[in-house]
Amino acid sequence: MEREERLPEVSRRVREVPPYLFAEIDRARDEAIARGIDVISLGIGDPDQPTPAFVIEAMAEEIAKAENHTYSPYWGTDRFRQAVAGYMKGRFGVELDPGKEVIALIGAKEGLGHLPLALLDPGDLALIPDPAYPVYENASRYAGAATISVPLLEENGFLPDLSALPESVLRTAKVIFLNYPNNPTGALAPLSFLEELVELAHRFGFYIVSDNPYAEIYFDEEHPPHSILEVEGAREVAIELHSFSKTFNMTGWRIGWACGAERLVAALGSIKSNMDSGPFKAIQHAVVRALSHPQCGDFIRSQRELMRKRLSLLKEGLSRLGLRWCEPGGAFYLWVHLPEGYQSSIKFCSEVLNRAGLVFGPGRGYGVYGEGYFRICLTTPEEKIAQAMERLAGFLAS
Ligand code: MLT
Secondary structure (H helix, E strand, O other): OHHHHOOOOOOHHHHHOOOOHHHHHHHHHHHHHHOOOOOEEOOOOOOOOOOOHHHHHHHHHHHOOHHHOOOOOOOOOHHHHHHHHHHHHHHHOOOOOOOOOEEEEOOHHHHHHHHHHHHOOOOOEEEEEEOOOOHHHHHHHHOOOEEEEEEEOHHHOOOEOHHHOOHHHHHHEEEEEEOOOOOOOOOOOOHHHHHHHHHHHHHHOOEEEEEOOOOOOEOOOOOOOOOHHHOOOHHHHEEEEEEOOOOOOOOOOOOEEEEEOHHHHHHHHHHHHHHOOOOOHHHHHHHHHHHOOOOHHHHHHHHHHHHHHHHHHHHHHHHHOOOOEEOOOEOOEEEEEOOOOOOOHHHHHHHHHHHHOEEOEEHHHHOHHHOOEEEEEOOOOHHHHHHHHHHHHHHHHO
């Protein structure tokens, strides 16, 4: 005991940055299950559908090849980076040099975790949207950066109000994080907004980190989400992160990429090569084969169709309960106003878990401006969504 008391504390960054939101949600869910509560989880964007057979079959072949068992090149295999550049060209019309402007990631979250170390020195300023995926803020703080919240308000379509950002902040900021289709609100960013932001980045001298893992999940087939790299001049100031996780139901596989400004990709590559050894080559080859597989386009469309069906089911259920939501353009989340009488999203989510066995994401977990809302995921089968709505009705009536 005495000996332990003499041991030093773990790092300040660990002590000062809050626990990961979804680990906390999992912990609360598991505690409820351990208490015998029958839980329906609508808390995390982890697709319930399997990875498509054409990816699994490709993986089965690739994993059997001994040459895939060794270290990957640090930036990913040539084939992977070329395939990704091909996808960016086909989907967004963006031309990239696969040798200099693309790097493989062990999932987009890994890239987001390492990017602040590549771009920010202690004391540098990062602009963080609020509400947002908590990794932007926490990874920036791990890097020692100062952070300022940029409110995403419903009345502004959950876009940052760029005209409200003081010039002094724009001049000081080194990085702004962006995420459209947006988690947690489902908002999309019009090209005009991205153009304005790129222009500001050039004018005031800051970088844009665009987190774009939901680019293939949207509700209006006629209006697919953009890549910021479509904007002229973005290739000098922006880096964009993409993921196979949400598009191909592959969250556990850990594979994604970052692309864009050569200087930023190189900085990320420098950090990564010192910190990790890249994704498993067999996975890289399997997803390369997936991208050019004849069923790829149909599969992605079928996933969107599924999310659309679930979204209308969920909206029907919520409107029967008199709840209001923010109409999403993409991603697989519904951002819902707290029922009347509730001020705290944490309190609401905790009561609904304990009394109705439903896991939702409390809006406050995504930032101060998330208060007043809760998030429901569409990554749960329809019968569970229907059951969840019945339980919510019972909860609200009680
Ligand atoms: C979410 O539910 O917001 C995400 O799926 C969590 C993650 O990607 O880590």
